[in-house]
Amino acid sequence: MLEQINSPYDLKKIDKKDFPLLCEEIRQFLIEKVSKTGGHLASNLGIVELTVALHYVFNSPVDKIIWDVGHQCYVHKIITGRKDQFDTLRKFNGLSGYTKRTESVHDIFGAGHSSTSISAALGIARARDLNNEKYFVVAVIGDGALTGGMAFEALNDAGRSKTDLIVVLNHNEMSISENVGSVSLYLSKLRTDPGYNKLKQEIDNLLNIIPPIGKNLHRYIEKIKDSVKQLVVPGMFFEEMGFTYLGPIDGHDTEMLIEVLERAKKMKGPILVHVITKKGKGYKFAEKKPDKFHSAAPFDIETGKFVSEGQATYSDVFGKTLTEMALRDKKIVAITAAMPEGTGLIHFAKLIPERFFDVGIAEQHATTFAAGMAVQGYKPYFAVYSTFLQRAYDQLIHDVCIQKLPVVFAIDRAGIVGEDGETHQGVFDLSFLRAVPNISIMSPKDANELVEMVKLSRNLDFPVAIRYPRGKAGSFDVNRECNIEFGKAEVINSGEEIAIFALGRMVAKAVETRKILADFNLNPFIVNLRFVKPLDEELILDISSKVKLVVTIEDNVVAGGVGSAILELLNSKGIYKPVLRLGFPDKFIEHGDVENLFKKYGLDANSVANTILQKYKEMM
Numbered sequence: 001m002l003e004q005i006n007s008p009y010d011l012k013k014i015d016k017k018d019f020p021l022l023c024e025e026i027r028q029f030l031i032e033k034v035s036k037t038g039g040h041l042a043s044n045l046g047i048v049e050l051t052v053a054l055h056y057v058f059n060s061p062v063d064k065i066i067w068d069v070g071h072q073c074y075v076h077k078i079i080t081g082r083k084d085q086f087d088t089l090r091k092f093n094g095l096s097g098y099t100k101r102t103e104s105v106h107d108i109f110g111a112g113h114s115s116t117s118i119s120a121a122l123g124i125a126r127a128r129d130l131n132n133e134k135y136f137v138v139a140v141i142g143d144g145a146l147t148g149g150m151a152f153e154a155l156n157d158a159g160r161s162k163t164d165l166i167v168v169l170n171h172n173e174m175s176i177s178e179n180v181g182s183v184s185l186y187l188s189k190l191r192t193d194p195g196y197n198k199l200k201q202e203i204d205n206l207l208n209i210i211p212p213i214g215k216n217l218h219r220y221i222e223k224i225k226d227s228v229k230q231l232v233v234p235g236m237f238f239e240e241m242g243f244t245y246l247g248p249i250d251g252h253d254t255e256m257l258i259e260v261l262e263r264a265k266k267m268k269g270p271i272l273v274h275v276i277t278k279k280g281k282g283y284k285f286a287e288k289k290p291d292k293f294h295s296a297a298p299f300d301i302e303t304g305k306f307v308s309e310g311q312a313t314y315s316d317v318f319g320k321t322l323t324e325m326a327l328r329d330k331k332i333v334a335i336t337a338a339m340p341e342g343t344g345l346i347h348f349a350k351l352i353p354e355r356f357f358d359v360g361i362a363e364q365h366a367t368t369f370a371a372g373m374a375v376q377g378y379k380p381y382f383a384v385y386s387t388f389l390q391r392a393y394d395q396l397i398h399d400v401c402i403q404k405l406p407v408v409f410a411i412d413r414a415g416i417v418g419e420d421g422e423t424h425q426g427v428f429d430l431s432f433l434r435a436v437p438n439i440s441i442m443s444p445k446d447a448n449e450l451v452e453m454v455k456l457s458r459n460l461d462f463p464v465a466i467r468y469p470r471g472k473a474g475s476f477d478v479n480r481e482c483n484i485e486f487g488k489a490e491v492i493n494s495g496e497e498i499a500i501f502a503l504g505r506m507v508a509k510a511v512e513t514r515k516i517l518a519d520f521n522l523n524p525f526i527v528n529l530r531f532v533k534p535l536d537e538e539l540i541l542d543i544s545s546k547v548k549l550v551v552t553i554e555d556n557v558v559a560g561g562v563g564s565a566i567l568e569l570l571n572s573k574g575i576y577k578p579v580l581r582l583g584f585p586d587k588f589i590e591h592g593d594v595e596n597l598f599k600k601y602g603l604d605a606n607s608v609a610n611t612i613l614q615k616y617k618e619m620m
Ligand SMILES: Cc1ncc(C[n+]2csc(CCOP(=O)(O)OP(=O)(O)O)c2C)c(N)n1
Pocket: 043, 046, 069, 071, 072, 112, 113, 114, 141, 142, 143, 144, 145, 146, 170, 172, 174, 175, 176, 279, 337, 338, 339, 361, 362, 363, 388, 391
């Protein structure tokens, strides 16, 4: 059946009774393809029936379906004519793992970061109304994404607006890990107590029988209805927010889904359809461990084992080091915004649960919450992906840095992350952090240096950012002493003519570059900068004054990064030399394998060596 589907129109030609079979085919397709490419398997397995029902009931692209985060849009991509590209999913020049406006007219709104769908949908709906147009607007948001503040800002705005808008809440009790927070508990209550909803329906029916006689009496009765509802159905949260609540419904029953969505179509104002699904449905390993199959690496279908399992990542190095420190130091607390696994804080959570805080997908709250703990003498470590820290820029400035509070931002996934693409590349943090007073920024060249930096940060009495990349880290020792001196760079090689200042994982590339340049009789200085703020000015000025060409290499956009910092320093001291700044250009970096991307942007060792040679020849 799947072969016949190349557009939502084809789906409408299929007999509804055959949908369960179609969904089964889609699941097999997903498992087979994602086992090879990697990707967000569990979320997509859970949303098969809901996506089929949505595309059956609504008429995309005339009707607008907006996916929150977008990591669960694979079924949508299959139905909207992109199934033949699934072998290229998340690969260089291949299909994006998220919704992307340039990829299809059915991707009405691009995503990757969480909790944006209701705002975007409301914007589209209000634009529709201003234009006097007629179409449906549907936001699909998960229970995890609903923990994000933006979702509530949007509900708050939409609820009283009377704008026609349908929000479908895909409730599977999971964020990446288990979902957290009181809204999550509230949803679970709705989910597990069918009588609760039946009662609501019965009360609504009963109250609606009361005839509205006269204007004043009508108003009075409406008031009574509201009070009775509040008394008998406590916490009618969505209704109180101004939404008509439909649900909860079984999200794996296509017939039921279609019936309820059709009903929602006929209703006016903001509607919330509460759908219960199972993350990972239909693949036993993903059902059992939905967190492991959330953002899955390629795996073996039979065993559920990941191809590259085993080696420690930078996240593990951070998580294990901090846990080790915190076992002896009761002031250390760890904070995550819904990423305990991804950030390596799971190690901390298991051993020291009382000092571990998962605040939901709420980076802004996490940052100010950390500031609050710091005010009371704790040492908070907020582990956050570089790309998601963008969300909390104001909190970082206003709540942490202005007050010079000793919060440590453990910035994971700094630099390019690869397959997640432009929404997730962590290539802006150096630029946006450098501009902020009071914060110190450092980046380790390898796993052991990360251990040392985490230790160093413990006794720094001001805001600190430690940035490190996604991926394997090599061997390390959490018991290693800290030998790094604050603000001091490391000279890896002395040299002549050329100085290469590199940061973080680019140090290894600089070392490799030097080997290539040796064949051309060039022996540059190689400096591991370690610190972006403060820069080791003395060392940088000393070495720069000895060479003809200064080169900087960073895993960040060139604009405002560490190369800019060095250029500014040299300029301010009257050292006017060519400074070749290597990093990412002024564009969003697409998805693909990290090494391919480094190559494309001239940041692999061979490309760096060639660029240096060319520049050097021009100068001679
Ligand atoms: C701002 C932001 N923070 C963190 C993430 C990482 N993230 C991606 S999906 C996800 C969980 C989403 O859960 P939910 O919306 O319930 O979708 P499900 O996977 O359960 O279907 C998280 C935390 C993100 N995409 N954006």
